[in-house]
Amino acid sequence: MSEPSSTAPLQVCAVIFDDFELLDVFGPLEFFGILGESTPVKVQLLAKGIGPVTSHQGPKSLADDTFSQTGTIDVLLVPGGRGTRELVNDEVFLEQLRALSSRSRYTASVCTGAALLAKAGLLKGIQATTNKRAYAWATSQSKQTQWKPSARWIRDGNTWTSSGVTAGMDMTLALIESIYDSASAEEVANRAEYLWNRDPKSDPFSATTD
Amino acid sequence: MSEPSSTAPLQVCAVIFDDFELLDVFGPLEFFGILGESTPVKVQLLAKGIGPVTSHQGPKSLADDTFSQTGTIDVLLVPGGRGTRELVNDEVFLEQLRALSSRSRYTASVCTGAALLAKAGLLKGIQATTNKRAYAWATSQSKQTQWKPSARWIRDGNTWTSSGVTAGMDMTLALIESIYDSASAEEVANRAEYLWNRDPKSDPFSATTD
Numbered sequence: 036m037s038e039p040s041s042t043a044p045l046q047v048c049a050v051i052f053d054d055f056e057l058l059d060v061f062g063p064l065e066f067f068g069i070l071g072e073s074t075p076v077k078v079q080l081l082a083k084g085i086g087p088v089t090s091h092q093g094p095k096s097l098a099d100d101t102f103s104q105t106g107t108i109d110v111l112l113v114p115g116g117r118g119t120r121e122l123v124n125d126e127v128f129l130e131q132l133r134a135l136s137s138r139s140r141y142t143a144s145v146c147t148g149a150a151l152l153a154k155a156g157l158l159k160g161i162q163a164t165t166n167k168r169a170y171a172w173a174t175s176q177s178k179q180t181q182w183k184p185s186a187r188w189i190r191d192g193n194t195w196t197s198s199g200v201t202a203g204m205d206m207t208l209a210l211i212e213s214i215y216d217s218a219s220a221e222e223v224a225n226r227a228e229y230l231w232n233r234d235p236k237s238d239p240f241s242a243t244t245d
Numbered sequence: 246m247s248e249p250s251s252t253a254p255l256q257v258c259a260v261i262f263d264d265f266e267l268l269d270v271f272g273p274l275e276f277f278g279i280l281g282e283s284t285p286v287k288v289q290l291l292a293k294g295i296g297p298v299t300s301h302q303g304p305k306s307l308a309d310d311t312f313s314q315t316g317t318i319d320v321l322l323v324p325g326g327r328g329t330r331e332l333v334n335d336e337v338f339l340e341q342l343r344a345l346s347s348r349s350r351y352t353a354s355v356c357t358g359a360a361l362l363a364k365a366g367l368l369k370g371i372q373a374t375t376n377k378r379a380y381a382w383a384t385s386q387s388k389q390t391q392w393k394p395s396a397r398w399i400r401d402g403n404t405w406t407s408s409g410v411t412a413g414m415d416m417t418l419a420l421i422e423s424i425y426d427s428a429s430a431e432e433v434a435n436r437a438e439y440l441w442n443r444d445p446k447s448d449p450f451s452a453t454t455d
Contacts, residue, residue, distance in 0.1 A: 058275035065268035068302025092278025
């Protein structure tokens with residue numbers, strides 16, 4: 036994939052499904068949205084079909100397009116949530132996820148979104164992390180992944196995985212820093228009045244395993 | 246208003262409108278949702294009408310009910326976002342907001358949501374804070390409010406106001422602590438793997454005024 040030109044917007048697509056975790060999606064999308072105030076960014080939600088998708092916390096979102104869309108994707112965001120427990124057994128979904136990821140410049144998961152990537156075979160031979168509360172279950176989805184039990188987030192090539200829920204926000208700022216620069220990421224954090232945990236190795240929640 | 250019984254769910258209603266700020270809403274609702282895993286909580290989105298509401302960042306949400314709903318409200322959450330610039334001049338909305346707030350146990354704003362509360366006359370004679378990037382505009386909505394330029398969040402009676410975007414997440418944990426106890430708030434933060442900024446007076450962004 037080529038680097039984005041200065042005029043083409045950064046295309047950010049988040050996968051959503053019933054029982055997705057609200058903040059896994061909207062923390063990162065808030066930050067990409069703020070980035071969009073100074074550089075072109077387009078944020079979209081993708082789902083199985085066009086229609087309401089209910090989060091695990093209750094609020095419903097409307098997808099902008101389906102998993103079958105064929106537009107450019109720079110960042111594919113895969114959240115976790117209770118719904119991942121069923122989706123790891125959904126071969127149609129896993130094939131769609133593989134197809135979406137294969138044409139994305141970056142694939143990034145939050146929380147148990149890593150379980151979906153793992154089951155789809157997208158974490159083979161690389162380092163990754165996931166939610167610490169569902170660590171045993173999530174990591175059981177792939178024996179060919181170098182799972183790290185202590186990490187706020189991990190970047191391995193173009194694949195980014197984060198720990199639980201709000202770790203995805205820290206990862207997103209690091210991804211923005213990687214695509215653009217530190218000043219851009221810091222500006223986003225400042226506008227969101229967010230205290231960015233910048234050290235990917237600092238994981239105060241690593242001891243909390245199930 | 247009476248204290249919630251152990252069986253009645255905590256009713257949390259977030260007001261949404263076109264151009265609302267995503268994380269102002271879904272950060273707090275994620276935390277209330279996690280709280281709901283250990284105690285009864287019901288989270289709802291309220292809007293002008295039933296139908297898609299587009300956030301400033303792009304993603305669309307579907308309201309569960311309208312501003313005219315008459316159910317119990319324990320926590321009324323009022324977000325900020327670009328859409329507040331028009332809403333401060335919408336007398337119908339301001340009257341609906343007053344009605345919703347008058348029958349809520351707690352009214353809580355994030356970011357420029359405080360401008361809406363101020364213009365509706367809901368911050369008269371009390372201390373409050375708001376987003377530092379839009380401080381001059383937001384505070385101009387009420388001369389009868391003791392605005393604080395440096396605060397992560399402020400509680401004055403049953404009214405809670407927070408600074409920009411992610412400050413609403415810290416405020417929400419403090420509100421959960423106030424309604425329940427510290428252990429409940431800490432459990433929510435831990436499950437979200439969130440590093441809670443517990444000191445309401447610690448505001449690293451207070452110098453960033455417009």
